[in-house]
Amino acid sequence: MNKDIDLIKRLKDPKQKDKAFSDLLDLYQERLYWHIRKIVLTHDNANDVLQNTFIRIFKGIKNFQEKSTLHTWMYRIAYNESIRFLENNKIKTLVSLEQDNNSYINNLKQDEYFNGDEIQLKLHQILSRLSDNQKRVFQMKYFDDLSFREISEILDISENTLKSSYYSVVKTIEEKIHQEEIIT
Amino acid sequence: MGKSKKDNKIINEQSGNHFLKEDGLKKDLAQEHKEFLGLDVPANYFSKSKENILKSLPMENKQKRTVFGLRPFIAYPIAASILLLVAITFWFQNNSNQNNFQVTDVDAIETIKDIGSTDDFLVSSLLIDDSELDQYIDGYILNEIIVEAELSEQQLENIFINSLFVEDSLINSYIDNNLIENVIL
Numbered sequence: 001m002n003k004d005i006d007l008i009k010r011l012k013d014p015k016q017k018d019k020a021f022s023d024l025l026d027l028y029q030e031r032l033y034w035h036i037r038k039i040v041l042t043h044d045n046a047n048d049v050l051q052n053t054f055i056r057i058f059k060g061i062k063n064f065q066e067k068s069t070l071h072t073w074m075y076r077i078a079y080n081e082s083i084r085f086l087e088n089n090k091i092k093t094l095v096s097l098e099q100d101n102n103s104y105i106n107n108l109k110q111d112e113y114f115n116g117d118e119i120q121l122k123l124h125q126i127l128s129r130l131s132d133n134q135k136r137v138f139q140m141k142y143f144d145d146l147s148f149r150e151i152s153e154i155l156d157i158s159e160n161t162l163k164s165s166y167y168s169v170v171k172t173i174e175e176k177i178h179q180e181e182i183i184t
Numbered sequence: 185m186g187k188s189k190k191d192n193k194i195i196n197e198q199s200g201n202h203f204l205k206e207d208g209l210k211k212d213l214a215q216e217h218k219e220f221l222g223l224d225v226p227a228n229y230f231s232k233s234k235e236n237i238l239k240s241l242p243m244e245n246k247q248k249r250t251v252f253g254l255r256p257f258i259a260y261p262i263a264a265s266i267l268l269l270v271a272i273t274f275w276f277q278n279n280s281n282q283n284n285f286q287v288t289d290v291d292a293i294e295t296i297k298d299i300g301s302t303d304d305f306l307v308s309s310l311l312i313d314d315s316e317l318d319q320y321i322d323g324y325i326l327n328e329i330i331v332e333a334e335l336s337e338q339q340l341e342n343i344f345i346n347s348l349f350v351e352d353s354l355i356n357s358y359i360d361n362n363l364i365e366n367v368i369l
Contacts, residue, residue, distance in 0.1 A: 047233065
């Protein structure tokens with residue numbers, strides 16, 4: 001937290017901003033990449049969104065009011081950029097339960113940088129069948145290691161709703177995977 | 185890593201085998217995403233990505249430029265003072281030139297006399313109003329023709345008189361020379 005406070009101060013100082021931004025990239029680039037990648041799925045798309053995200057961060061840092069942590073603020077920008085990207089490209093990777101999830105899996109398989117085996121594909125299939133909110137909370141909590149408070153600020157959903165949604169998803173995945181084990 | 189072990193890793197959060205943290209240690213993100221989700225990245229991607237991002241940033245943090253090596257709040261007043269001086273100089277020059285060109289009827293004749301040559305008579309006459317033209321012509325005839333003629337005559341007389349003096353002086357010198365040669369020597 002103290003590191004973030006110092007970093008914010010340097011980012012807002014015109015004389016130190018360039019060096020501070022380089023440090024920011026070292027600290028957060030990879031984490032934000034994986035956060036974005038799980039939403040947009042393919043590496044090329046994630047690369048584009050990551051670049052846009054950091055440009056937005058660079059432009060917006062001077063107006064950052066510190067109502068949330070720097071960490072949460074950047075994740076929120078990354079998440080919004082990912083959703084904006086999907087909407088602009090009309091890629092339905094986060095399909096709802098009512099929609100066919102073939103495009104989700106097909107996009108994944110076509111990505112040059114997807115090297116998953118059968119079980120990993122199965123996991124993705126399970127995720128694709130979840131609702132948008134369920135998917136998001138599970139990815140952020142389980143894979144991005146964000147706290148419920150941070151996820152609440154990013155998605156603008158109450159913590160209690162997120163907690164119940166998350167544990168419900170974990171249970172669903174457990175059941176599905178066990179079912180796969182039984183079948184195989 | 186076998187399938188069953190991977191499954192246990194995914195679902196067994198309570199034992200501490202979390203996706204990112206195993207036994208309290210944070211694992212490599214790229215490795216974990218590849219292991220659990222099959223997602224991979226190109227080699228050296230993040231260092232190249234950092235370079236690309238830094239290159240694409242908008243240029244808004246360049247140092248403020250100085251003007252002639254001075255800070256703007258010093259340079260601009262100096263520049264303004266110089267411009268003012270130049271403007272004042274031009275203004276004074278314009279004023280003096282204008283004074284030179286205020287041609288009155290008396291001044292016109294004086295100016296034209298200063299020009300001096302009869303060849304400029306036609307040009308000079310253009311500078312004078314029509315109402316003053318007769319006066320100018322009379323003045324021109326008086327000054328440029330009659331007076332000049334008189335002066336020319338006077339010069340001729342002077343030459344003649346001078347020549348008489350010269351002849352006398354020559355006779356005297358001749359006499360003196362003869363006197364020296366013939367009488368003394």
